[in-house]
Amino acid sequence: MKVTIEEVTVALGGRDVLSGVGLIAAEGEIAGLVGPNGSGKSTLLRTVYRHLGPRAGRVLLAGRDVRTLAPAEAARQVAALPQERGxxxxxxxxxxxxxxxxxxxxxxxxxxxxxxxxxxxxxxxxxxxxxxxxxxxxxxxxxxxxxxxxxxxxxxxEVLVLDEPTNHLDVRHQVELLALLRAERRTTLISLHDLNAAASLCDRLHVLHQGAVVASGPPREVLTSELLAEVFGVRAAVLEHPLTGDPLIAFDHRGAAG
Known part of the structure; x- marks a missing residue:
């Protein structure tokens, strides 16, 4: 099932947290949301699983606005793992x-x-x-x-919405979880802080910054040294992973973005 987010604006506390966000997750695709803290990743995911309603725009599941679905039907279509977990x-x-x-x-x-x-x-x-x-x-x-x-x-x-699902997991279980999601091939929207995990797992990345999407595409095209400096404020080199061939980000932990 394809997820389409069209020009979504969400206001919280009287200010726009998301502004005109548009992105897609194609059927069977793992689409990752990455960005600094406060960029709007969790807010966007909450809008997809109807915990929040947009001030403008809409979220479509296979062309249907999620807000028009009955609660049980929406729950059969979308399962969420939010950050605020019981x-x-x-x-x-x-x-x-x-x-x-x-x-x-x-x-x-x-x-x-x-x-x-x-x-x-x-x-x-x-x-x-x-x-x-x-x-x-x-x-x-x-x-x-x-x-x-x-x-x-x-x-x-039909759709999984996962907000930082690797939190609290040790390395082994992180690897196992990402492999499991990869094997599922279910349409998935996932936010991740670990950019190397995102590069390995996701078919497509959407980079959020200050409530807007500033880059979208395959990880190899999106994750550049320039973007990492501009959006995340870090100095890093993007290499090829010696085991998988995926993009591998080597951060300069001694300095800041140049």
């Missing part, structure tokens, strides 16, 4: 992941075979099937992160 669920891991099946169920309906299979598959894919019976509150930060991602997978959406 950490006090008094449920087991299995029960938290099963919440992803809510859009497919009538009120008070019990899980059926399809629900149980979707939950078990989601838990297995994030490596938490052995932890299914543990209390969510007993998990580490990284395990909670993976459980919430499993909840999104159990939702079986």
């Amino acid at each position: 950490s006090d669920f008094e449920f087991t891991v299995h029960e938290v992941v099963a919440m992803g099946r809510t859009p497919y169920k009538r009120a008070f309906a019990r899980d059926d075979d399809l629900d149980r299979a979707a939950v078990a598959d989601a838990l297995a894919r994030v490596g938490l099937l052995p932890q299914a019976g543990r209390r969510f509150t007993d998990l580490s930060g990284g395990e909670r992160q993976r459980a919430l991602l499993a909840r999104a997978f159990a939702q079986q959406p």
